[in-house]
Amino acid sequence: MNEQAITIELTRDQAFVLSDWLYQVMFQSDDLQGIVHDRAVWSPIYAISGTLDKTLSDIFMPDYRPHLEAAKERLRADLYGGADESTAPCQDTTDAPQAHQIERGTTGNHGESNQGQ
Secondary structure, three states: OOOOOEEEOOOHHHHHHHHHHHHHHHHHOOOHHHHOOOHHHHHHHHHHHHHHHHHOOHHHOOOHHHHHHHHHHHHHHHHHOOOOOOOOOOOOOOOOHHHHHHHOOOOOOOOOEEEOO
16 A cells, blocks of 8 residues: 655644653653553554654753743743643633634644645
8 A cells, every 4th residue: 555645844842842742651651552542543653753753852952851841831822822821631722712723723833734745
């Protein structure tokens, strides 16, 4: 089967924060199985994680934690208009209307997917 590749674009901050989260879930907490029950999904998760690890020099910086926290703050400000709030998966997202738009791909460049480029 000849599958067409899909390109996903992330900002450096998005990639850095996602890389850290994936590392925490996959290697620190060993909770990937608890979060992702279908092992077929693990293949793209490992592909994304590996690509981020090879691409990001930020993960090797001596000031990793402060750099990560600054990236998180910038992303929160972008999502929530400067408010320092985050939304847990089970929380009501009516406070953050952009979150719904992002899930549907209708606002900004928050990780646009470009099929077939």
